[in-house]
Each structure stands twice: as structure tokens, then as C-alpha cells.
Amino acid sequence: MTPFTEKVIAIIQRIPTGKVMTYGQVARHAGSPRAARQVVRILHSMSRSYHLPWHRVINAKGQIALRDDESYQEQRMSLEAEGVMVGLHGGIDLEKYLWEPACMEH
DNA sequence: CTGGTGACTTATC
DNA sequence: AGATAAGCCACCA
Numbered sequence: 001m002t003p004f005t006e007k008v009i010a011i012i013q014r015i016p017t018g019k020v021m022t023y024g025q026v027a028r029h030a031g032s033p034r035a036a037r038q039v040v041r042i043l044h045s046m047s048r049s050y051h052l053p054w055h056r057v058i059n060a061k062g063q064i065a066l067r068d069d070e071s072y073q074e075q076r077m078s079l080e081a082e083g084v085m086v087g088l089h090g091g092i093d094l095e096k097y098l099w100e101p102a103c104m105e106h
Numbered sequence: 107c108t109g110g111t112g113a114c115t116t117a118t119c
Numbered sequence: 120a121g122a123t124a125a126g127c128c129a130c131c132a
Contacts, residue, residue: 023113023115036115041111041113061115066113067113071113072113075113
């Protein structure tokens with residue numbers, strides 16, 4: 001287990017219910033602003049082994065990263081169950097649901 | 107070490 | 120605004 005992976009896991013586990021984070025944010029808080037893609041790989045690898053709320057992690061466009069897929073429906077359902085309103089295109093109000101661990105942007 | 111990869115991100119058309 | 124291209128980083132074979 002690498003430090004970066006541990007950080008990413010820790011950050012994702014700290015996402016509160018009803019909130020979401022973008023891959024870029026997770027990567028930035030993990031120490032590597034450009035490692036969003038690596039975050040994706042970690043989610044793929046760890047989500048099945050660890051108890052990670054991967055459905056609370058979305059892309060920078062504020063939409064569910066997955067396309068029309070079973071996993072997409074599952075993620076969308078999970079988010080709605082937590083109070084996050086998801087549009088037909090997986091659109092999510094980042095202004096409302098985006099969560100920043102330290103709120104250092106403002 | 108080299109190359110491949112990925113649920114991304116940003117910049118250009 | 121939607122599509123394309125290139126960049127980017129950590130991990131793995």
C-alpha cells in the first residue's frame with residue numbers, strides 16, 4: 001500500500017453523506033493535483049476490497065463519470081438515496097453538494 | 107526500465 | 120456547447 005493510495009482512501013472515507021467530490025479534488029488533497037486518473041485506478045482496485053463510498057466521487061463536470069451503464073444507475077441511485085439530486089445526464093449541483101475537506105478555497 | 111492504462115482534466119477547434 | 124487532442128500521474132506487468 002502506497003502513501004498516496006492511503007491518502008486517497010482516507011479522503012474518500014471522509015466524504016460525508018449527501019456530499020460529493022471530484023477526482024481532481026481528491027487528487028489535490030492527496031498531494032498530487034494532477035493524479036486524478038490515478039484516483040480512478042485506486043477506486044477500481046479498492047472499491048471492491050474496501051468499504052469505500054466510491055459513488056460520492058464524480059468528475060469535474062459535476063456529473064457521474066460512468067456512461068449509460070449498470071454501475072451508473074447504481075451510483076445514481078446511491079446518491080439520490082443520500083439526498084443528492086441527480087439529473088437525467090448525471091448532472092449534480094456542485095455548488096450544493098460539492099464538499100471540500102478543509103474549505104481552503106474560500 | 108519501458109510501456110500501457112485509466113470512472114480524469116484542461117485546452118483548442 | 121459538443122467533440123478532439125494532448126497532458127498527467129501513480130501503479131502494474
